Amino acid sequence: MLGTAGSGKSYLTAVLSSWLSDNQHSVIRVNLDPAAEWIPYSPDIDVRDYVDARRLMVEKGMGPNGALLAATDMLVSHLESIAGELKASGAEYAVIDTPGQMELFAFRATGPLVLKALTGGEKSIGVFLIDPAFVPRASNMLSAILLYYSVGARLKIPQIPVLSKADLLDAETLEEARSMLDDPVLFEEKLLEEGVEPGLLAVAKSLFEAYGGEALLGLVEASARTSRGVENLYAAIQQVLGGMEEPGAEEQL
Ligand SMILES: Nc1nc2c(ncn2[C@@H]2O[C@H](COP(=O)(O)OP(=O)(O)OP(=O)(O)O)[C@@H](O)[C@H]2O)c(=O)[nH]1
């Protein structure tokens, strides 16, 4: 689960993993947030058992951001144990809830490193949550879209874009967002109206072209509050998994 702070990663982790186990899949929930105070599920694997950012603040007198940085970097020395726990579980699915401050995970060296160590060559998919606060203003949506592709470039795993907390958006707003996301001309018009500079307009246009006329191909609308869209998210996951090579297939060739 990836996404900006507060976008709903932990709640969707809870709901998706419950959905999976209700549907006879074995699943474990992994908390990767060393600074989480409270989590809406009980993690089967918890990085706070290895590094605790809150304790660093108290014991080393660090500020919140310094402690988070230190804790995220310290995670690296525990990767083998955490990956061992994950493998030993033998679960069919692991839902991994990433730290609130996405930039710490996605944009520092540790993120890709942690991801690679934990997934150990198994098929992995990023579920990228877009907060409804980005919707439906075109320039905000462009920011979210660029963030989505930027994380994809860093982590190099297939991603599924999810509009989270969809229960907070009324039908009209959702329709407005949808129509912009699959109509490059309308999207460009709105961007122009909102004063987005021409260089960025060209970037937006090329994204539409690159992804078959949709800025966020396969966007899933989901709500952890009502569970709406969770089944669609599962279907999207299956579709991506189906298109992926079997683990180790590359090496065998
Ligand atoms: N209405 C609504 N609120 C939600 C939903 N999912 C999460 N929230 C609320 O959004 C807030 C953040 O949700 P989290 O799941 O903690 O988000 P997060 O991305 O894990 O946040 P951090 O890890 O702290 O960055 C909480 O107060 C939730 O109650 C949803 O589907 N609908």
Ligand SMILES: [Mg+2]
């Ligand atoms: Mg969280």
